[in-house]
Amino acid sequence: MNKLKSVRIVLTASLLSLTICSTTVSAATYKVVKNDTLFNISKLFKTSVTSIKKTNNLKSDNINPGQKLKISAKIYTVKAGDTLSKIAKANKITLGALRKANSKWTDSLKAGQKLIIPGVKPGTTVSQKVEAASTMRAASTMKAASDGVIPYTKEEKDLLARLITAEATGQPYNAMVAIGGVVVNRVQSKEWPDTINDVIYDVPGGYYQFTPVKNGYINKPASSIAIKAAGEALRGADPSKGAMFYFDDSSTNKWLWSKTKTAQYGKMVFVK
Incomplete structure (x- = not known):
């Protein structure tokens, strides 16, 4: 191990220690907002x-x-x-998740203010959370960078x-790949959550980003052509040309x- 790596490890350990010391273990109270569902809150x-x-x-499931x-x-x-951003990074969660859990859509903070850290259970230290996440990734079918972007x-x-199926069935194939490209673009952007799951189920300010999530069509099986389009988008194909949004014309x-x-393919318009 070279000296640079040693220094990085020491700094990382110090940051984790500071984060653990400044986090109060407790149960949280979450306030339901418009368009919330128990399923999305559980995610x-x-x-x-x-x-x-x-x-x-x-x-019942009614809230x-x-x-x-x-x-x-x-x-x-x-x-x-x-x-x-620092709080989200230190606790290994997305900025979007932190904002959603606290209905915090501005960047203003005050010393002493309390924030809910979603997905981090009481009694779990940051180091334990990182270790658990690493174990889950190793056990999953995560693809290597050589296979996807x-x-x-x-x-x-x-x-x-399934998102592509719900949004673009009957539209040109390029529209299907482009929708996948928009999701990939968001995952790669610092302005959005950093996983496909979190991007698709993102509900900032109570507003669904993708209509199929709201109306339940996201739960319908994917078509074979949509699966092919999703694969192309994950490998880096982006007919949307860097778009962050899409909509029907x-x-x-x-x-x-x-x-x-x-870009525009059929009725699907792509913008950034």
């Missing part, structure tokens, strides 16, 4: 719908905006100099193919139409 906090229902004595749910998660106390599991490829959303158009 955010890496738990199950059954567990949430049991903890909160819920008799309402403003309702408060007890969730097993850590509470972090903000320190001077903290930023949301981003890491992904077999399940995530299927999820991407019948849309009346002025905000989407105001963005820079990069």
Whole structure:
């Protein structure tokens, strides 16, 4: 091991130690927002719908905006100099997940402020979480960088193919690949979550990013051509030309139409 690697390891260990010391272990209270579902909340906090229902004595899956749910998660106390990005990185979660868990859509923070750290269970240190994540990745069907431009599991490829099926059945093949490209572009961007699963199920501010997630069509089986398109996108094909959004050309959303158009295939318009 060379000296540079030794220094990096010491610095990493020091950062982990500081993070552990400044994190208060506790159960959290999550406030339901518009368009929330128990399923999406369970995905955010890496738990199950059954567990949430049991903890909160819920008799059905119905929840309402403003309702408060007890969730097993850590509470972090903000320190001077903290930023949301630093907190998310130190706790190995996405910035999007941190924002969603706290309904925090601005970057302003105050020392002493409490933040929910989603997906980190009470009693779990950061080092334990990193080790657990590494074990899960090793046991999964994660693809190597030589196979894809981003890491992904077999399940995530299927999820991407199901999104393409729901959004672009009947549209040109390039439109299908381009939709996959948009998801890949978001995973690669610092502005969005860093996994396919988190990008597709992202609901910032209570707004679904992909209609099939909201209407349930995401759960329908993927077509063979969509699976092929998903594979091409994961290998780096991007007919969207760097787009971050797409929509049907019948849309009346002025905000989407105001963005820079990069491509159009059939009825699908791609913008960034």
